Amino acid sequence: MPINKLNYLQFLRQHYGLYITNNIFYYGKTLFKISKLKCDLLFLKSCKRENLLPNFVRFRVPSTYHRHQEAIQNCYRDILKNEIKVKRRQLSQTYRMIINLKSSFITEIDDDIMNQVFKVIHELEKEKTSSWTRAHNIKLNDLRESVIVSSTPNHVTTPISCIKKLFKTCFNYS
Secondary structure, eight states: OOOOTTTHHHHHHHHHOHHHHHHHHHHHHHHHHHHHHHHHHHHHHHHHHTTOOOGGGOOOOOGGGGGGHHHHHHHHHHHHHHHHHHHHHHHHHHHHHHHHHHHHHTTTSOHHHHHHHHHHHHHHHHHHHHHHHHHHHHHHHHHHHHHHHHHSOOOOOOHHHHHHHHHHHHHOOO
């Protein structure tokens, strides 16, 4: 019976027992977590590099505090920087965890079986990584578009507004 992504845990449980199967399962989950953290870090660094603010760093500020906009923007940037630091720390902790998990089962399993299991886990990881990357790209594009929209002037010149301006300047009419 060939090992695939639908039956690899069942195969391992039958041939190597529950302990090894659980360690390999947690190894796969930890590998997914590492991929997710890498994708998140890439997204956050892109936001920082392009001076974009993701939605999760922004909080609502009453309109009476708009005069403090610069301080609020600095606070947003600090939240983004702190999140990057947290993700980096989580990534290094997760790398240490995956090394320990791998050492707990690597000597117990045949090399051929281990290569097949790693291949299955990496296929699953690629699928998840592509979906996370796609979601982050959509978020980045939305943030870029919102910056472009907010930087364009809001007033639209209509013929009536042009006539009013002309009337005000020619006749000092207020």
